[in-house]
Amino acid sequence: MAGENFTRKFRIVVILFLGFLCLQFSSCAVNPVTGKKEIIFFSEESEIKLGQQTDQEIRAQFGVYEDSRLTNYLQRVGQALVPHTHRPHLNYQFTILNVPLINAFAVPGGYIYVTRGLLAALNSEAELALVLGHELGHINARHSVKKLSQVMIVQIGLAVAGALSETMAKISGLAGIGLQLLFLKYSRDDERQADELGILYARQSGYNPEKMISFFTTLEKLGDLSGGHQLPGFLSTHPLTSERIQRAKSLLHPEDSKLKIGYSSYLQQLDKLIFGEDPRYGFVEGNTFYHPHFRLQISFPAQWKIVKQPKQVSFTAPDQQAGFIIQGEESTANLEAYAQQKAAQLEQGIVISQGTENLNGVISFQQTIKLTTSENSTIILRQNFVRQDRFIFTLSAVAEEDKYPGYQDDFQFITFSFRRLTDSRYLNRQPRRLVLIKANGHSSLRQIFQKANTPHSLWEKLAIMNAITLDEKPPRGRLIKLVK
Numbered sequence: 001m002a003g004e005n006f007t008r009k010f011r012i013v014v015i016l017f018l019g020f021l022c023l024q025f026s027s028c029a030v031n032p033v034t035g036k037k038e039i040i041f042f043s044e045e046s047e048i049k050l051g052q053q054t055d056q057e058i059r060a061q062f063g064v065y066e067d068s069r070l071t072n073y074l075q076r077v078g079q080a081l082v083p084h085t086h087r088p089h090l091n092y093q094f095t096i097l098n099v100p101l102i103n104a105f106a107v108p109g110g111y112i113y114v115t116r117g118l119l120a121a122l123n124s125e126a127e128l129a130l131v132l133g134h135e136l137g138h139i140n141a142r143h144s145v146k147k148l149s150q151v152m153i154v155q156i157g158l159a160v161a162g163a164l165s166e167t168m169a170k171i172s173g174l175a176g177i178g179l180q181l182l183f184l185k186y187s188r189d190d191e192r193q194a195d196e197l198g199i200l201y202a203r204q205s206g207y208n209p210e211k212m213i214s215f216f217t218t219l220e221k222l223g224d225l226s227g228g229h230q231l232p233g234f235l236s237t238h239p240l241t242s243e244r245i246q247r248a249k250s251l252l253h254p255e256d257s258k259l260k261i262g263y264s265s266y267l268q269q270l271d272k273l274i275f276g277e278d279p280r281y282g283f284v285e286g287n288t289f290y291h292p293h294f295r296l297q298i299s300f301p302a303q304w305k306i307v308k309q310p311k312q313v314s315f316t317a318p319d320q321q322a323g324f325i326i327q328g329e330e331s332t333a334n335l336e337a338y339a340q341q342k343a344a345q346l347e348q349g350i351v352i353s354q355g356t357e358n359l360n361g362v363i364s365f366q367q368t369i370k371l372t373t374s375e376n377s378t379i380i381l382r383q384n385f386v387r388q389d390r391f392i393f394t395l396s397a398v399a400e401e402d403k404y405p406g407y408q409d410d411f412q413f414i415t416f417s418f419r420r421l422t423d424s425r426y427l428n429r430q431p432r433r434l435v436l437i438k439a440n441g442h443s444s445l446r447q448i449f450q451k452a453n454t455p456h457s458l459w460e461k462l463a464i465m466n467a468i469t470l471d472e473k474p475p476r477g478r479l480i481k482l483v484k
Contacts, residue, residue, distance in 0.1 A: 032086045033141040033197065042145045043109070048090070050145075051109020055093065058113065063281070063310030064117045065096040065274075073269050077125060078112065078132045084204040086140040086197075094132065098310065100276050102222060104122055106135040108144045120434055120481070121218055123467050125262030126211040129202045134212075137197030143190045166316070167371060167379045168323050170346065173397050188244070195248050208259040211253055214467060216245050221464045267479040272433050275483050279429035282308045288417075289313055290426045294328050295392060297426070299417035301410050315414065322399040322407040324414050331392045335365035335385045338392055342383070348372040349381075359386055360419050370401070380404040384415055393418070432483050441476030445469070452482050 030037055042050065065071075078094035090110035099115040106112045108172075112135045114128075122128055136353040138144060186194070199209040219240055277283060282291045284306060288299045291313070300306065304324075305316045312327040330339055343351055349369045357366040371379040378401040386393050395418060397411035421427060439448065445468055449459050463470050466481055474480060 006242055008304070012222060021107060029141060033193070047142070047145050050108040051076070051107050051111045051273075052347050054107045054109075055095075055111045058097070058107070058111075059095070060311065061309055063098040066099040067273075069095070070273070071096055072126075072270055073192060074114065077128055078136075079151075080138055081129060081133055081201045081205045082203045085136050092136070092139075098278065098281075100274075100278070102219070104131050105387065106137055106138045106144065108142075110139060112136065116273060120275055121222065121465050123218075123263065123267065123465075124211055124213065124214075125266040126202065126207040126209075126260060127215045127401045128266060129205060129207040130198050130209060130212045130215060133201035133205075134194045135198075136189070136201055137194035138186070140197060141190070141193055141449070152310075161196065167373060167381065167398055168325065171325055171381070171398065180206070188241070191244060193246055195244065196251060199248070199251050203253075203256065204260065206260050206446060208261050210256050211261060212248050213245065216240060216248070218464060218467065222461070268479070270481065271433050273438050275434050278431040281310055282313060285426075285427065290421055290429075292421065292427045292429060294388075294393075295421045295427070296326075296328075296388065296393065297417075297419055297421045298322070298326060298414060300414055304410075317407065317410070321403050322397075322410065324398070324411065325396040326418075327393075327394045327396070328391045330390050332390075334390070335363075335387060335392065339365050339367045339383070339385045340377065342385075342394065343367060343369060346371060346381075357384060360416060362386055362388075366394075374458030382411065384418075386418070388420060435482050435484050436479045437482060439474035439476060439478045439480050442473065444471050444473050445480070447469060448474075448480055449482070452484075454482050454484075458483055 039298050074094045074096060078092060082088050082090075082092050087110075092110040092112065095111070095113050096119065097113050097115045100117040101115060102121050103115045104112070104114045104118050112132060113355075114131065115196070118131070119128075122131070125316060181340055195212065199212060202209050202212075279290075280292050282289060282293075284290075287302055288297055289306060290297045303318045303319075305318070307314045307316075311329070314326075315324040317323070326434045331339070339354070343349060346369060351370045352368050354365070354367040357364050364384045367383050367385070369381045369383070373379060380399060380401050382397045384395040386395070395415055397407070397415065400409050437452070443451070445463055445466065446459070449456075449470075451460070454462065459470060462481060462483065466474075468474055
């Protein structure tokens, strides 16, 4: 208890000291939206550089959805909002991530991302404009860099990451400062301000801001749905409360109803959009993970948690005391040189053994490294590097030194289950896609789904995504989202 009191007092002293510095020097910046001074340790130039670096990391970690028509449409809607923002001089970029869960987020410097899962859940151009306007609000009010400055203050007094999670983040590429912002919640005040700015920007761009409420309703019904992905869901980082919804309603004007909604112009863009998981980039059956694009398969122990990303997959023990990461990268380097290069990137690491190892008839290069973390914990990292076609795969087993022996059998099981995928039943899996049909005005949504042979397990979710109930009859000519 005494230690906790000391930590709290230390943090208070640090914050007061930084406040004093803010008054004396340049740590305080003027918020572009409010005009008030705030403790922010990033100039606009450094904010832009952080955004550029984070953009590269996000694209590598989560993957970009390759659809030039849909991307150009997103850019057109986003850029239409920019002149009405408080920082129109920034070079704003709008990107679709190849992620099925529902989310949108912004990073410093003008980078805004929406997932294909979010696009599938929206029903109008106005809803899209409001989502983009909300994220523009976070950038214009500098919420991200303010949040990052607050995290830096907290970490002066108290480290928040455990030894294992710190090492896993470094190995998987999630240790970057900018990427850490994706996992931090905005405050209620920040969310309210971003809602206000989103409504303002959308209204000034000619979009009906009433559609923010319909988006909130969809979110409430669909829930967070972020399981099995490294990226958190929208509700995890954008807390939605009844008070926030009521406040958004209070910002609406009677004349808003005359502004653009754009149902059909938006929905037409969604035709053939990948829906749900894309099996070409990894799927699980039983206790085996299959990756058709990389042409590999690997098994994992029961009860271990799996998280998939485009170029890597990670497994975590049930007690979260051990982890295993598989990464693929195009490279022409020989295995030993590649391993040495990766080892050199790990700070405070000592190679304690290395050499070739036979992995199911394929020669791999094995390296065991002892790492010292920022908390002075000792971590054992054992890696196998194996070439398959133009890729080098890195198989990383990691646990604290005293716990590593207890997971030795699990690590061996995972490592030696790695093999080339050759079975066409798994290699040729294709994703489901959204298709659009026009309602005839006579059939209920339930009847439309039945006639189209839509999987029954998707009916409830698709009803929410179409913003009507299963027993409602959509009007003649209305575009309906189906999955095939």
